[in-house]
Amino acid sequence: MFKKEIIDALAWFENEKFSANFPLDYCLPVYHNVSNEHLPHLKHIIHYKNEKEFEEDLDCLSKNFQWVTFDEFKDYVKGNFKPKRKIALLTFDDGYREFYDVVIPVLEKKGIYAMNFVNPAFIDNKDMMFRCKVSLIKDTLDNLNCDNPSILKLKYHQSKTIEDLSTQFEVDFQDYLEEKKPYLSLDQLHQITSKGFGISSHGMNHPLYHEVPISEQLENTILGYNYMRENGFHYESFAFPFTDFGVEKSFFDELFKNKDIFCTFGSAGVKMDSVSKNFHRIPMETGETASQILKKEIAYFKFKKVLNKNKIIRK
């Protein structure tokens, strides 16, 4: 791919002085999971890191940024918090169990805060995100030596096809949920909060926003907001499931009519947004180290700066 080759070439010239070279005052890394295990529900859709790789990422980021909590981040946005260095807010999406079992012990050891954006529909392992279902079916097919790459292209609204395939190949999602417990329970979410970490909304059940009508985007977001509010979590923020790509200005206009909502989070990398309350995070599960990812993000930002294309413009 042409774009990839340009970034790779430009990134080669970047050094590791990220504290100086990072073009924004805030760095928002986003992960989904950390595990040393083969997780069939994630293996085929997310390139999650193992514990060692995750710790190396954190060490790289710690050298260059000042970690903040979500409350400090909000104060920083409001101009009430003057950090000594560029800040970093560590975020996770989807509320997988390993956030409690694997990630938090590492963060407690290093004294780093993180927040996790979760989908109420999956808390307590009531259900599973459709992409995880697809990953599970793919895993089963691989074990049968049955190659079917098109299965990974199934979409949110194709739930009937996904269910049919699960029946055909005897993949029982409910059994998997009960046995493996891939998601955090409500009790664990409360424990996470009492340990000082943050929980916030990732919408109700993880549709790809630009593929559903705006009424459904809003409904999914409001259901997530309500749940966070009722359960004492951070209801003032929301992180888009998958991507905010293609989400129109009118969605944000409508959402921010609710004055409780402080900000939203996308994941377009080092980017600004014409919606000033939408902050972009850097996807950290590209199969590269934090250092490689930051070099590429910085190089790409410089490249786009020449073209004046670092701001996403919403219509």
Ligand SMILES: [Zn+2]
């Ligand atoms: Zn997600």
